[in-house]
Amino acid sequence: MSDLLTAEALAAGYGPVPVLHGVDLTVAPGTIAAVIGANGAGKTTLLRTLSGMLRPTAGRILLDGRDLRGTPVEQLVRRGVAHVPEGRGVIGELTVEENLRLGALWRRDRADGVRALDEVYQLFEPLARRRRHLGHQLSGGERQMLALGRALVSRPRLLLLDEPSLGLAPRVVAQTMALLRQLRDDTGLTVLLVEQNVRSALAVADQGIVMSLGRVALAAPADRLRDDADLRHAYLGF
Amino acid sequence: MDRFLFLTLDGLSRGAVYAAFALALVLIWRAGRIVNFAQGAMAVAAAYVAYSVTAATGSYWLGFVAALVAGLLLGAVVDVAVMRLVDHRSPLNPVIVALGLVLLIHAVLGMVYGNEYLPAQTPFSRTALTVGGLAVLSPYDLFVFATVGVVGAALVWIFTRTAIGLRMRAAAFAPEVSRLLGVNVSGMLTLGWALASGVGALAGMLVIPTELGLHPHAMDLVFVSAFTAAVVGGLDSPPGAVVGGLGVGLLLSYVSGYAGGDLIPLAVLALLLAVLLLRPGGLFAPVTARRV
Amino acid sequence: MSATRAAAPARRTAAESPRTGRTVPTLLRHLAVAAVAGVVVLAISYQLDSFRNFQLATVAAYLCATAGLTVLTGLCGQLSLGHGALMATGAYTVALCQNAFADRGVTAGGVLVLSLATAVLATVAVGAVVGVAAARLRGPYLAGLTLAVAVVVPALTVTFDGVFNGEQGLAVPVAPAPAALGFYFPYERWQLWVVTAATLLCLVLLANLVRSRYGRAFRAVRDDEVAARLAGIHVARTQVIAFVVSAGSAGLGGALLAMLAQSVSPGAFGLTLSLFLLMAVVIGGLGRLAGAVWGAVLLVALPDLTHTLTDLFTLSPAAAQRLEGNLPLAIFGGTLIVVMIAAPGGVQGLLSRLAGSLRVRWRRRRS
Numbered sequence: 026m027s028d029l030l031t032a033e034a035l036a037a038g039y040g041p042v043p044v045l046h047g048v049d050l051t052v053a054p055g056t057i058a059a060v061i062g063a064n065g066a067g068k069t070t071l072l073r074t075l076s077g078m079l080r081p082t083a084g085r086i087l088l089d090g091r092d093l094r095g096t097p098v099e100q101l102v103r104r105g106v107a108h109v110p111e112g113r114g115v116i117g118e119l120t121v122e123e124n125l126r127l128g129a130l131w132r133r134d135r136a137d138g139v140r141a142l143d144e145v146y147q148l149f150e151p152l153a154r155r156r157r158h159l160g161h162q163l164s165g166g167e168r169q170m171l172a173l174g175r176a177l178v179s180r181p182r183l184l185l186l187d188e189p190s191l192g193l194a195p196r197v198v199a200q201t202m203a204l205l206r207q208l209r210d211d212t213g214l215t216v217l218l219v220e221q222n223v224r225s226a227l228a229v230a231d232q233g234i235v236m237s238l239g240r241v242a243l244a245a246p247a248d249r250l251r252d253d254a255d256l257r258h259a260y261l262g263f
Numbered sequence: 264m265d266r267f268l269f270l271t272l273d274g275l276s277r278g279a280v281y282a283a284f285a286l287a288l289v290l291i292w293r294a295g296r297i298v299n300f301a302q303g304a305m306a307v308a309a310a311y312v313a314y315s316v317t318a319a320t321g322s323y324w325l326g327f328v329a330a331l332v333a334g335l336l337l338g339a340v341v342d343v344a345v346m347r348l349v350d351h352r353s354p355l356n357p358v359i360v361a362l363g364l365v366l367l368i369h370a371v372l373g374m375v376y377g378n379e380y381l382p383a384q385t386p387f388s389r390t391a392l393t394v395g396g397l398a399v400l401s402p403y404d405l406f407v408f409a410t411v412g413v414v415g416a417a418l419v420w421i422f423t424r425t426a427i428g429l430r431m432r433a434a435a436f437a438p439e440v441s442r443l444l445g446v447n448v449s450g451m452l453t454l455g456w457a458l459a460s461g462v463g464a465l466a467g468m469l470v471i472p473t474e475l476g477l478h479p480h481a482m483d484l485v486f487v488s489a490f491t492a493a494v495v496g497g498l499d500s501p502p503g504a505v506v507g508g509l510g511v512g513l514l515l516s517y518v519s520g521y522a523g524g525d526l527i528p529l530a531v532l533a534l535l536l537a538v539l540l541l542r543p544g545g546l547f548a549p550v551t552a553r554r555v
Numbered sequence: 556m557s558a559t560r561a562a563a564p565a566r567r568t569a570a571e572s573p574r575t576g577r578t579v580p581t582l583l584r585h586l587a588v589a590a591v592a593g594v595v596v597l598a599i600s601y602q603l604d605s606f607r608n609f610q611l612a613t614v615a616a617y618l619c620a621t622a623g624l625t626v627l628t629g630l631c632g633q634l635s636l637g638h639g640a641l642m643a644t645g646a647y648t649v650a651l652c653q654n655a656f657a658d659r660g661v662t663a664g665g666v667l668v669l670s671l672a673t674a675v676l677a678t679v680a681v682g683a684v685v686g687v688a689a690a691r692l693r694g695p696y697l698a699g700l701t702l703a704v705a706v707v708v709p710a711l712t713v714t715f716d717g718v719f720n721g722e723q724g725l726a727v728p729v730a731p732a733p734a735a736l737g738f739y740f741p742y743e744r745w746q747l748w749v750v751t752a753a754t755l756l757c758l759v760l761l762a763n764l765v766r767s768r769y770g771r772a773f774r775a776v777r778d779d780e781v782a783a784r785l786a787g788i789h790v791a792r793t794q795v796i797a798f799v800v801s802a803g804s805a806g807l808g809g810a811l812l813a814m815l816a817q818s819v820s821p822g823a824f825g826l827t828l829s830l831f832l833l834m835a836v837v838i839g840g841l842g843r844l845a846g847a848v849w850g851a852v853l854l855v856a857l858p859d860l861t862h863t864l865t866d867l868f869t870l871s872p873a874a875a876q877r878l879e880g881n882l883p884l885a886i887f888g889g890t891l892i893v894v895m896i897a898a899p900g901g902v903q904g905l906l907s908r909l910a911g912s913l914r915v916r917w918r919r920r921r922s
Contacts, residue, residue, distance in 0.1 A: 366888030
């Protein structure tokens, strides 16, 4: 089976400061890949580069084997990529419903957009109850749902998630992870998530990608990383 | 009492125009964190287009439509050709560039049309109708109210009910996230400029005939008054701009009615100074004044 | 919020960096430069005809205003669109004072000094009022307030036409050149001398201020208000001082202009003048007093240049008049936009960069 997402010798940075020094990774369709690593390893930068918010200085990104170079950020959602950015990106000045509608705006088929919205409301009950509330009135868990829901409204094939567990109660984190697994199994969604919370990330992931100082230090099946104590010690320090 | 009623209605009519103009300022401020100091000059340019079209065709309404189209186009052009290229890291830069535009537009208008006052037509009479012996509103005042009302309602509809309005708001509040969601943010900004400039052109068309006439500097004081209105309402608040505009219109009408029209500029300055010193965030915002 | 960081890159010029082994005190050095400049102008004034002398004097008068605005906008990071109005304040004060003296039969040349001083004081007072308000405001709010000042103040001359004589304006009676210079001494040369003396005095004071702890406070406030406050600088007070100083300079400039033209009218001090001044300092290069010189030269040279330009074409008198009145505005506006987009450092910034790269090349060649 060909890979959904491939990065080859990807380099990127902010201005003159390089952060990524040649990252290679592949994500197979219908799998969850967890990018883990210490603070400053370049995880968020990697995600921002993959979704086109940062222009790579070298290397290339392939989606379905097609080079993404020259594809503007705005077009990526049409290619089936959804990115839930750091801090989740819920627009506080808009209502829950408006936030969700934004996720469906790019498609021509209006009826399908309405259907997608309904599906998300079914998936996240609390959002349906608060659809007229403004984004900044939501709790942390509700924002998480809204951010995920908004990404799902666009019916993505690839979901990029930046630190979904940040600032959330363990119970909510567990729910989120379970949901990701469910989506993978039911709809064949591919997920690339960046996490500090190594344990919960590896618990759902199929593949673990350990980043260190702007490079991929190790890419291995998640269960090997989970179970092989030597490997864990060497790369994750616990 | 009759006089008070007349001045009140006159002030509201004047204020409706200020409200529209202030609304245009607020639109761009919300979209791109720029106060468009060139808006007065842009509106005058659109009014000159109307003047030419009306002179050529003999129809006020063709000129009116031409002004709106010119306003929309000018706004888009200014954004794409000028503002987008400016380094926005310092808030001074867009202001200075807008002032450069003011000079440029004034100069071009002066070269083409001359620096004399040209007569500006009104589609309806400006003589006040009398109801039961009381002079109230002129047909032109009614036209002003209707036009500003329609434009205000249209803006509300666009921003709250349409997909493009949702995109524009999202692009203004969270540009990065909006791009990730497939919103063409720079396109939305251009659209915002076009809309604002169109509304500004409309306000110019409405106000210029009630002043001395068409002149490159015809909107200078109107701009200051509308800026004051926008500040009174808080630069971020469209309803505030409307309330501020009506308030400024009333105040200026009373000042000119009871104390003399010469004092209008001074009254505007005093009001702006007072608002900026007492409630710099506008009447609709919590006080965030810096202490001296 | 630092307002001008991009507009005026905090590049350290030679004058700002602490020089090691400096022996001459700053004041003496500035006085020496001023003395040299004075002698040069004196020498030049004998070479030029009356009209050029007058133009040079006008440059000097504008220089007061542009230098003041450079201190405010370039060094302290506050935008003012109202300096034309401040110049008007100075100009009208001089007119009123000179008229008052003339009415009382005092025609000695020395009273001009008194009038000029009064003009500066009056403008300082107005500047203090605006400055206190300005110190509480940021970005577009400050720009809007000063814009209102620029639009409204000239209109006041019509509101109170009993004092200011409306659109007509006032005459400014000025004593002739001293008899000791001889009967045939060109009056414009005398004007140039007087204006140059006043301008040099103003510049020396400004230059010293810029090098003093106040100047350092200005730059600190411009670059980072929070950091400046943490360093113990009273931000608002610093900004008020900058505004007052700048206003005083603009007032002197306006007063000198009135003295040169021997009349004042609101038309000369409208919004356009305020914008011109800002354009001049931006194009000249914010953040450096040298940039103010370029700006002042530009203010006088550009209209002159367009005059020459329009003379090249045969135009109907009406068209020529339109073009002449508006072409400088168009060039100024257009240049300003281009400069802000392409070279935010202005003319002086370009020169510094050029000089810098030449120096590097020179060193490379030697090594």
